Amino acid sequence: MSKSTVALVKGEDIQANVTKVFDLLGGVENVIRPGTTVMIKPNAGHAEPPETSVCTNPEVVRAVIREVRKANPKEIVVAEAAAIGCDTIECFKVSGIQAVCDEEGVETYDIKRDKDLVNVAVRDFRSNISHVKLPKRLMEAEHLINLPILKAHASMVFSGALKNIKGVVQDKVHMQMHQLNLTMAMMDVWSVCKADLNIMDAMRAASGYSPHMPVPIESNMILGSKDPVAIDRIACEVTGIDTSGVDYFNVAKEVGLGKYDLDDIEVVGNTVEECFKQMWIPYIGDMSTRWPEYDVRCEGGCSSCQALLAINMEELKAVGEYDKNAGSTVVIGPQNEIPKDIPDEKIFLHGNCTKKYLKDHPNAYWILGCPPNEPALYLTIQRKEVINGMGDQEEEIIRPCMARDAQVWHDYVFARAEEYFKEHPDAK
Numbered sequence: 001m002s003k004s005t006v007a008l009v010k011g012e013d014i015q016a017n018v019t020k021v022f023d024l025l026g027g028v029e030n031v032i033r034p035g036t037t038v039m040i041k042p043n044a045g046h047a048e049p050p051e052t053s054v055c056t057n058p059e060v061v062r063a064v065i066r067e068v069r070k071a072n073p074k075e076i077v078v079a080e081a082a083a084i085g086c087d088t089i090e091c092f093k094v095s096g097i098q099a100v101c102d103e104e105g106v107e108t109y110d111i112k113r114d115k116d117l118v119n120v121a122v123r124d125f126r127s128n129i130s131h132v133k134l135p136k137r138l139m140e141a142e143h144l145i146n147l148p149i150l151k152a153h154a155s156m157v158f159s160g161a162l163k164n165i166k167g168v169v170q171d172k173v174h175m176q177m178h179q180l181n182l183t184m185a186m187m188d189v190w191s192v193c194k195a196d197l198n199i200m201d202a203m204r205a206a207s208g209y210s211p212h213m214p215v216p217i218e219s220n221m222i223l224g225s226k227d228p229v230a231i232d233r234i235a236c237e238v239t240g241i242d243t244s245g246v247d248y249f250n251v252a253k254e255v256g257l258g259k260y261d262l263d264d265i266e267v268v269g270n271t272v273e274e275c276f277k278q279m280w281i282p283y284i285g286d287m288s289t290r291w292p293e294y295d296v297r298c299e300g301g302c303s304s305c306q307a308l309l310a311i312n313m314e315e316l317k318a319v320g321e322y323d324k325n326a327g328s329t330v331v332i333g334p335q336n337e338i339p340k341d342i343p344d345e346k347i348f349l350h351g352n353c354t355k356k357y358l359k360d361h362p363n364a365y366w367i368l369g370c371p372p373n374e375p376a377l378y379l380t381i382q383r384k385e386v387i388n389g390m391g392d393q394e395e396e397i398i399r400p401c402m403a404r405d406a407q408v409w410h411d412y413v414f415a416r417a418e419e420y421f422k423e424h425p426d427a428k
């Protein structure tokens with residue numbers, strides 16, 4: 001059985017790193033045929049500037065455009081469907097990607113505004129998404145280059161190549177994916193929208209409470225591979241992320257999207273040891289005893305909901321609501337016992353798989369989603385009403401509350417990061 005190749009290059013010069021990655025993978029002509037349309041899919045899901053590391057570094061986008069041009073394509077298009085509720089054009093502008101595309105004479109394409117969609121069947125779907133509506137233009141392009149940024153991710157633990165392709169769907173499908181099982185739905189979308197090549201921006205990887213409160217680290221790497229599972233596996237290896245805490249690897253392995261075992265992956269260029277840079281991901285580990293002032297029950301909870309639990313509990317502290325709500329019961333996962341004598345108004349059920357506890361506790365707060373919206377838990381505890389982003393809540397409650405709390409949350413996270421970097425100076 002042949003191995004998957006992952007190119008790994010370390011250095012401060014972005015263009016030199018990207019060119020070396022393409023060379024190590026056999027040259028751009030090995031991937032792109034002349035006279036074709038090449039879609040480049042960066043991560044531009046949120047309207048945040050380049051220094052935050054929320055979106056793919058615009059200079060990495062430029063370097064990839066310049067490499068792709070060497071293969072004489074007919075056209076190069078930079079495509080994105082921003083996160084739910086975000087405006088793609090604004091994201092392109094604020095992230096700096098629009099300016100780079102203008103300078104390079106490359107079109108940007110807002111997938112969300114495209115009305116010419118095709119209903120693509122997902123064979124052997126895992127998430128109950130049997131069909132996905134995708135733009136005809138994207139599906140008809142001869143080549144797709146996936147261009148994620150390496151980051152910690154609040155609801156997925158880690159975000160790289162596999163997760164970035166979620167950004168080809170419009171909001172309606174995206175919402176549906178969250179309500180079913182996002183991990184499985186992401187892999188279902190991959191199975192019908194496969195990239196020819198993945199180039200990963202790890203120049204300033206986002207650690208911390210990314211994507212909304214990232215703490216960038218100087219990692220100075222670019223990775224490349226045709227295999228999305230292999231590149232994500234190596235990205236985790238090189239940043240010290242325990243892949244057993246990333247649920248979607250299990251689904252990707254099951255559906256055969258690529259090679260996961262290190263014995264099946266060949267790393268070319270620099271070695272993992274030469275490039276190693278530990279990420280700060282504060283929401284991995286045992287969650288059941290971390291907040292002793294609360295009754296936390298998380299048997300059977302997926303890594304996504306465990307990560308969200310950690311973020312929301314810390315956010316309660318940051319906004320001064322933690323002590324006020326001490327004694328509450330917070331439940332994630334389907335394998336918990338909830339004693340009958342706990343009053344319903346003290347119980348917060350996080351995620352679709354906790355709905356079953358409503359049978360014994362009909363007036364508990366049940367937050368829909370699989371996993372739920374990122375700040376849903378702390379807002380529900382704080383407001384004593386279910387906040388899950390449904391209906392108009394995203395616009396009317398979630399975004400205004402996040403804007404209100406952004407500064408205190410920022411200060412809290414960066415204070416914790418400083419403590420971590422003092423103890424682990426090599427990680428900065």
Ligand code: SF4
Pocket residue numbers: 181300301302304305332333334350351352353354369370371372
């Ligand atoms: S809601 Fe349940 S099944 Fe869905 S991600 Fe959370 S723990 Fe897993």
